[in-house]
Amino acid sequence: MNRTSLRPGGRLLDQLREHIRYRHYSLRTEEAYVHWVRAFIRWSGLRHPRELGGAEVERFLQHLAVEKKLAASSHRQALSALLFLYREVLGLNLPWMSQIGRPAAKPRVPTVLSxxxxxxxxxxxxxxxxxxxxxxxxxxxxxxxxxxxxxxxxxxxxxxxxxxxxxxxxxxxxxxxxxxxxxxxxxxxxxxxxxxxxxxxxxxxxxxxxxxxxxxxxxxxxxxxxxxxxxxxxxxxxxxxxxxxxxxxxxxxxxxxxxxxxxxxxxxxxxxxxxxxxxxxxxxxxxxxxxxxxxxxxxxxxxxxxxxxxxxxxxxxxxxxxxxxxxxxx
Structure with missing residues (x-):
């Protein structure tokens, strides 16, 4: 397969925005999903996500967790953004997409004022x-x-x-x-x-x-x-x-x-x-x-x-x- 390069703000991100707005997601969700997809594209050397797969997604998430020390909630958000990209924008539903584990949410006692x-x-x-x-x-x-x-x-x-x-x-x-x-x-x-x-x-x-x-x-x-x-x-x-x-x-x-x-x-x-x-x-x-x-x-x-x-x-x-x-x- 020929290697395809992308501009970080190119047509793919426009398509991502269109699909998000079609589903009436909030502006905050749109900004977050665009951020993580852009980060994934840059991390991959501007390769098109169609050329990448589960192994690359897992390495990217590992990079976020280990090197960037991302919180579990942000880790889950990044994964959700990439799964949305593959399923809704690229129209793919591959076996690896249901096999990537999400970090478990840790229960936190809320801060309460008297x-x-x-x-x-x-x-x-x-x-x-x-x-x-x-x-x-x-x-x-x-x-x-x-x-x-x-x-x-x-x-x-x-x-x-x-x-x-x-x-x-x-x-x-x-x-x-x-x-x-x-x-x-x-x-x-x-x-x-x-x-x-x-x-x-x-x-x-x-x-x-x-x-x-x-x-x-x-x-x-x-x-x-x-x-x-x-x-x-x-x-x-x-x-x-x-x-x-x-x-x-x-x-x-x-x-x-x-x-x-x-x-x-x-x-x-x-x-x-x-x-x-x-x-x-x-x-x-x-x-x-x-x-x-x-x-x-x-x-x-x-x-x-x-x-x-x-x-x-x-x-x-x-x-x-x-x-x-x-x-x-x-």
């Missing part, structure tokens, strides 16, 4: 990020789910929030904390001012899910679809190249969280996702049944939610350390 720590953390946060932090802790939403909230998704009368296309592309309902209603209405009023400015300036509407955007091309200009946490400036859509209003960038919230963790003198590896872990633990602690918590978190399997019961079990355990027994006798 209610006092959450209170200190939220107290030192300011502005929109403070409201978003309270919303994430008060509902258990993921960061991306909170950032993507639209005006139409908040029902103040029923005090519920509809989380659209969460993990696994599923919708779910979460509670709207009563204590946030006034602040959230004020945030929506600020968002409305930006929406009016966009309409007056003739700017493009916000991004819509693909099918809706094609069926109702003007819907993105409507107030109902506007972001609750819009970005302060316009930006270029990385897929379409259209300049429009996006939602607040996740890095802004992540930076605000890290600043607040230090200001609140919390000496734990806490991230924005820690608010979700803390919500689940505190909800179970207050007597909410595990099936309800599973539904609120959007977990497909209750076993995923069970990790929080393990955290609680240790906290409320009646097991006494032998050291404490020894000290009480002295």
């Amino acid at each position: 209610q006092g720590e959450v209170g200190r953390l939220l107290h030192v946060m300011e502005g929109e990020t403070a409201l978003l932090g309270r919303l994430l802790y008060g509902t258990g939403m993921r960061l991306t789910e909170g950032l993507r909230l639209r005006v139409k998704d908040v029902d103040f009368e029923r005090r519920v929030i509809i989380v659209r296309a969460g993990k696994g592309d599923k919708d779910r309902l979460v509670m709207l904390p009563q204590s946030l209603c006034t602040s959230l209405k004020q945030q929506i009023a600020r968002a409305h001012a930006l929406w009016v400015a966009d309409r007056t300036g003739g700017n493009h509407g916000v991004e819509l899910p693909d099918a809706l955007g094609r069926k109702y091309p003007r819907a993105g200009e409507s107030w109902a679809w506007f972001w609750i946490f819009p970005a302060s400036t316009l930006s270029t859509d990385p897929r379409s190249g259209v300049i429009r209003r996006h939602h607040m960038h996740e890095k802004r919230m992540q930076r605000a969280m890290q600043t607040a963790v230090q200001a609140a003198q919390i000496h734990k590896q806490a991230s924005v996702h820690t608010l979700r872990h803390s919500f689940a633990t505190h909800a179970l602690q207050s007597g909410t049944d595990i099936r309800t918590v599973q539904s609120l978190l959007g977990h497909a399997d209750v076993a995923t939610t069970m990790i929080y019961t393990h955290v609680l079990a240790l906290q409320s355990s009646s097991v006494v350390s032998p050291l404490d027994t020894l000290c009480s006798l002295s």
Whole structure:
């Protein structure tokens, strides 16, 4: 077989993007898959993946694990990207593709803040990020789910929030904390001012899910679809190249969280996702049944939610350390 060379950003990666978008995968997944396929092509000396096979894929993954010291989760993502390339883009389904092992996920105990720590953390946060932090802790939403909230998704009368296309592309309902209603209405009023400015300036509407955007091309200009946490400036859509209003960038919230963790003198590896872990633990602690918590978190399997019961079990355990027994006798 003649050796075929590729440019790292050539036609194959364009085909990869097309197949990913056809399946409505997220932009984050697209960026990750393109990254790993490009890395594989470069590692192989720009050879076309059709000329390579299971042996080369395994050596590439070994290179990532041993030389690059890649985490198991990234290792699995790289393998998923290459399998997607071979199956969906190149149309191959060879025996070796089902024989490559994936590194096992190691169970990790989530970092959970006490209610006092959450209170200190939220107290030192300011502005929109403070409201978003309270919303994430008060509902258990993921960061991306909170950032993507639209005006139409908040029902103040029923005090519920509809989380659209969460993990696994599923919708779910979460509670709207009563204590946030006034602040959230004020945030929506600020968002409305930006929406009016966009309409007056003739700017493009916000991004819509693909099918809706094609069926109702003007819907993105409507107030109902506007972001609750819009970005302060316009930006270029990385897929379409259209300049429009996006939602607040996740890095802004992540930076605000890290600043607040230090200001609140919390000496734990806490991230924005820690608010979700803390919500689940505190909800179970207050007597909410595990099936309800599973539904609120959007977990497909209750076993995923069970990790929080393990955290609680240790906290409320009646097991006494032998050291404490020894000290009480002295």
